Amino acid sequence: MTARPEPLSRRERPAKPALTRSGIVSTAVRIMRAEGLQRVTMRRLAKELDTGPASLYVYVANTAELHAAILDELLGEVDLAPATEGGDWREQIEAVLASYSHLLGQHPSLAHSALVARPSGPNYLNLLNALLALLSQGGVPDDQAAWGVDTLLQVATASAAEHAVQDDSPSTEKEWEAVAAAVENASATEVPHVAALGSELLSGTPQMRRTWATQMLLNGILHTPRPTS
Template structure:
């Protein structure tokens, strides 16, 4: 007697695939990012993951750039709201540091974030939190509006510089240190005097100093009319 349990199942007997949606595509993209890195987050790879054709995905996401922006927005939801304790300056710096740390966690996404234009709810929440903290500090609205862009540009560029696979190697840093320390006091007196200071400080210290400097500048430099 034939064992029916080993017979191929017809398509009608197979469980139906979940309906495609933008949310499902983004969820799958985040999973691929965490497991395989951003270069693998492509329409073709996601089509394989979702058991469909690439053309089906374009109904929900226009292109890879929009997909990466949606992934970034999804991950922004992991950094949480602005801290509740501390001065407005301290909370602003900690929120921006959390944003930078999130980008450090996903090498490749930081470089993409330099040109990505997220427009989802988590990105809007981040902008709203930054504006609220600047408003709490008495920063005029026009300066705050431009200042948010400046703060995100700097933190994103910092993460892109240090977090992706193209960051400078130790040999590159050794070459730079050698050039700075070997600069002639006759031809490059300022470099010779500040050779150590130019490269001093841990990355976290330099990020903190840069953020405090930017926040102070945003507070006092009026935006043009």
């Protein structure tokens, strides 16, 4: 008579680590780095953590909040050192924004998500604080700095999203070539200003254009009072 296999006791299984918000976000970041942000769903995350999706909603309200938390986690990699090293405040702001843009450029899907994500964690606050300190150093009035820092990050985010390489979209380069061709061949009769400035519209390296955009914004922030109610 064949002996029946001895059943395994559930008590002998190793206990699953307790769920925490930081643990959930760290796992989400790991999945994003390996598979891309599009794979970071509640269902995929629950599978990785050996739990049910419903359990995650106790810590993260929805996917949008999860993406914002991922962004805040990665913002810890932004180089804020220029804000404390001294030197020209404009160049320091440009250096911080360049580090921010570079971070988003490494994660194209995150760069696009950052356009609507609303991070609120410590790394986002540190980034805001560094930029506000530099604006204050440059003599920007507090109320203008408070609005201006938002505009600086909006433009840097949009620029990073625009130039992010889309691995899942091989037609991106062709799309840019089509835009360039349309500008270069614009009709002097129908769109005379585009035709006249065609070469200028397409001129400059991305770095040159980012530097000019930052300086243009800083000049505006410094010299444009906020409207009164």
